[in-house]
Amino acid sequence: MEEEIDTRKINNSFLRDHNYATEADIISTVEFNNTGELLATGDKGGRVVIFQREQESKNQSHRRGEYNVYSTFQSHEPEFDYLKSLEIEEKINKIRWLPQQNAAYFLLSTNDKTVKLWKISERDKRPEGYNLKDEDGRIKDPSTITTLRVPVLRPMDLMVEASPRRVFANAHTYHINSISVNSDYETYMSADDLRINLWHLEITNRSFNIVDIKPANMEELTEVITAAEFHPHQCNMFVYSSSKGTIRLCDMRASALCDKHSKLFEEPEDPSNRSFFSEIISSISDVKFSHSGRYMMTRDYLTVKVWDLNMENRPIETYQVHEYLRSKLCSLYENDCIFDKFECVWNGSDSVIMTGSYNNFFRMFDRNTKRDVTLEASRENSKPRAILKPRKVCMGGKRKKDEISVDSLDFSKKILHTAWHPSENIIAVAATNNLYIFQDKVN
Amino acid sequence: MAASSIPLGKGVKRKRHEDDGGQAAAEYTPQTFHCGTLLDISLLKLHQNCVLAERNLHRSVLIANTLRRLQAEIRWENGHNTMPSEMPLQPPEQLTSGANQLEPLSKMGEEITDLNNNIAKAPPPSLIEAPFCLLSGNDSSLSSAISTILQDLDYVEDLSTPLGQAPPEDDHLLPLKPVSPDPRPEPRSLDSIFTAFEIADSDDFLIDGSLDAIFEDIDTSMYDVPQGFPAGACPTIQPNKASRGIHSAKPHNSRTDFELENLMDLLVG
Numbered sequence: 001m002e003e004e005i006d007t008r009k010i011n012n013s014f015l016r017d018h019n020y021a022t023e024a025d026i027i028s029t030v031e032f033n034n035t036g037e038l039l040a041t042g043d044k045g046g047r048v049v050i051f052q053r054e055q056e057s058k059n060q061s062h063r064r065g066e067y068n069v070y071s072t073f074q075s076h077e078p079e080f081d082y083l084k085s086l087e088i089e090e091k092i093n094k095i096r097w098l099p100q101q102n103a104a105y106f107l108l109s110t111n112d113k114t115v116k117l118w119k120i121s122e123r124d125k126r127p128e129g130y131n132l133k134d135e136d137g138r139i140k141d142p143s144t145i146t147t148l149r150v151p152v153l154r155p156m157d158l159m160v161e162a163s164p165r166r167v168f169a170n171a172h173t174y175h176i177n178s179i180s181v182n183s184d185y186e187t188y189m190s191a192d193d194l195r196i197n198l199w200h201l202e203i204t205n206r207s208f209n210i211v212d213i214k215p216a217n218m219e220e221l222t223e224v225i226t227a228a229e230f231h232p233h234q235c236n237m238f239v240y241s242s243s244k245g246t247i248r249l250c251d252m253r254a255s256a257l258c259d260k261h262s263k264l265f266e267e268p269e270d271p272s273n274r275s276f277f278s279e280i281i282s283s284i285s286d287v288k289f290s291h292s293g294r295y296m297m298t299r300d301y302l303t304v305k306v307w308d309l310n311m312e313n314r315p316i317e318t319y320q321v322h323e324y325l326r327s328k329l330c331s332l333y334e335n336d337c338i339f340d341k342f343e344c345v346w347n348g349s350d351s352v353i354m355t356g357s358y359n360n361f362f363r364m365f366d367r368n369t370k371r372d373v374t375l376e377a378s379r380e381n382s383k384p385r386a387i388l389k390p391r392k393v394c395m396g397g398k399r400k401k402d403e404i405s406v407d408s409l410d411f412s413k414k415i416l417h418t419a420w421h422p423s424e425n426i427i428a429v430a431a432t433n434n435l436y437i438f439q440d441k442v443n
Numbered sequence: 444m445a446a447s448s449i450p451l452g453k454g455v456k457r458k459r460h461e462d463d464g465g466q467a468a469a470e471y472t473p474q475t476f477h478c479g480t481l482l483d484i485s486l487l488k489l490h491q492n493c494v495l496a497e498r499n500l501h502r503s504v505l506i507a508n509t510l511r512r513l514q515a516e517i518r519w520e521n522g523h524n525t526m527p528s529e530m531p532l533q534p535p536e537q538l539t540s541g542a543n544q545l546e547p548l549s550k551m552g553e554e555i556t557d558l559n560n561n562i563a564k565a566p567p568p569s570l571i572e573a574p575f576c577l578l579s580g581n582d583s584s585l586s587s588a589i590s591t592i593l594q595d596l597d598y599v600e601d602l603s604t605p606l607g608q609a610p611p612e613d614d615h616l617l618p619l620k621p622v623s624p625d626p627r628p629e630p631r632s633l634d635s636i637f638t639a640f641e642i643a644d645s646d647d648f649l650i651d652g653s654l655d656a657i658f659e660d661i662d663t664s665m666y667d668v669p670q671g672f673p674a675g676a677c678p679t680i681q682p683n684k685a686s687r688g689i690h691s692a693k694p695h696n697s698r699t700d701f702e703l704e705n706l707m708d709l710l711v712g
Contacts, residue, residue, distance in 0.1 A: 175500070
């Protein structure tokens with residue numbers, strides 16, 4: 001699968017002139033909206049940057065719309081919890097778009113503790129010709145007014161404003177790892193390590209706890225919630241994944257507290273692969289429903305698995321992302337890389353899945369042809385408009401030309417967050433503090 | 444939130460006690476793993492996680508589970524001669540899956556441990572690689588250390604439960620001694636002071652007479668000397684000391700200054 005690179009090597013720190021990567025610029029989440037017109041990124045500094053696709057012009061039809069910066073705003077600030085003497089990071093963990101219902105755009109963004117609903121609206125006209133105010137805004141003396149006029153709206157330079165409309169706070173003791181908007185477009189859920197809460201988008205002072213796995217005695221804690229998502233069509237169903245490699249499907253109609261699952265998805269452990277790190281690498285870092293709603297995909301440290309919702313005892317497909325790391329688990333445990341949380345995404349037609357890896361590599365798997373490809377997102381290896389070259393990692397022995405050996409991989413360059421346009425073959429890949437947008441070759 | 448990432452295979456110098464196991468670890472066979480090395484790494488990670496400003500429950504749980512697994516492996520390898528009859532496995536119902544058979548800590552058998560007194564500092568590297576009899580003796584103390592840490596991670600909604608004792612910061616390993624002998628003075632009065640600041644009792648702040656007492660106590664020179672605080676002093680300092688044992692004066696002072704300012708704002712404004 002070959003992709004053409006668009007020139008979007010968008011550095012998130014475009015406001016600064018630094019050449020080095022500041023930690024606040026590290027991208028922590030990427031998400032297209034429901035039409036693909038907008039692309040939102042959140043970073044470690046609590047900022048959200050939204051890109052908008054250019055309208056395709058008639059005379060340049062061969063050139064697909066490119067993404068330009070549309071709006072930037074500070075979503076979350078660092079906070080300090082005085083009671084527990086803990087800092088609350090401003091890092092944006094997740095962004096989820098709401099479906100568009102009017103001219104404005106709405107999105108939910110969350111850090112470890114607080115979810116916020118942001119409204120992004122355009123202003124391209126401004127009223128002119130007030131009677132009581134002059135153009136600078138100063139109040140006129142009424143005695144100087146001799147005629148009356150009707151103010152008119154005149155066009156102005158486009159201004160995009162972001163304003164917080166709701167703040168959903170104080171509902172999570174532990175760190176929020178997921179938010180998911182329900183298909184009813186009225187409610188959403190937020191999940192932390194031990195609990196999942198259900199909110200109404202209009203109500204900020206009340207939320208309902210629907211899952212609670214906190215044991216009475218914290219000593220007995222052996223499992224945490226790692227991700228959660230609502231079913232794309234059935235507003236009563238959701239799934240949540242755990243650090244032990246299980247996924248639970250819950251039905252909110254069954255009871256108010258969904259501690260009892262409707263289905264439990266778990267693959268038996270392969271005894272030949274058992275090690276001290278089996279549990280850590282089985283911890284699921286992301287779970288995503290397919291667009292159809294029939295399947296779901298989970299990502300653990302070494303694999304991506306596709307599950308049929310009708311079959312609980314094993315996944316229907318398993319894809320090895322970087323099996324060559326299996327022999328390096330001890331080192332990866334030592335340097336903490338084993339705890340990295342990779343995400344995974346479906347393409348619009350659910351035929352291809354994509355996930356990230358190390359060395360700025362990301363992988364795509366075609367579910368129909370069973371072909372897979374490894375691509376790299378980096379400035380050095382890609383020229384604008386060039387077609388991405390597939391990469392290959394060799395395990396050992398003779399290294400072929402253009403292959404890279406396992407020991408040469410750079411584990412500080414990891415691609416954790418990726419996004420796929422809902423209907424077209426456009427992908428967004430976040431490599432530390434750089435955002436890459438790739439488009440399919442136009443021919 | 445990854446700790447300092449050590450690029451694999453870049454010829455980076457590793458820690459001393461890793462040198463022996465470093466090469467071996469690259470090729471995986473279950474038996475070539477030195478349980479002791481992994482145990483040491485895991486304990487260090489758990490310790491680090493506790494003192495980090497942001498606690499990562501997910502990571503701690505995974506490390507704790509790995510520790511338990513290592514423990515179980517060590518005990519199994521130590522065989523059947525030293526172990527008394529083990530307690531039955533009773534994992535929490537709603538959490539464990541069938542595939543895993545880890546014992547919850549609270550159900551660990553009580554093992555002999557007279558090595559507590561000896562393990563105050565990090566054992567020399569040679570001992571880490573030593574036969575497992577050394578480590579097996581630390582079972583219950585290790586278990587209690589793990590459970591203490593997990594308790595400490597409990598972000599209690601009400602602050603009435605006393606926080607777990609802090610691991611002394613200059614120890615390489617966690618304190619493998621029982622919890623009560625605290626090198627810091629007056630552990631009990633810390634608890635009692637702490638409970639005085641429960642949210643439920645917040646009215647204490649509003650007593651007129653003690654306002655002056657609060658202002659009197661806000662004197663940075665006080666915090667240079669670790670001693671018990673009279674009631675009415677900044678509550679946020681207490682959990683900081685109790686839970687993390689931060690001893691170095693410099694960062695502590697700057698932190699308390701910041702907290703003091705904010706607390707002053709709260710009280711006054």
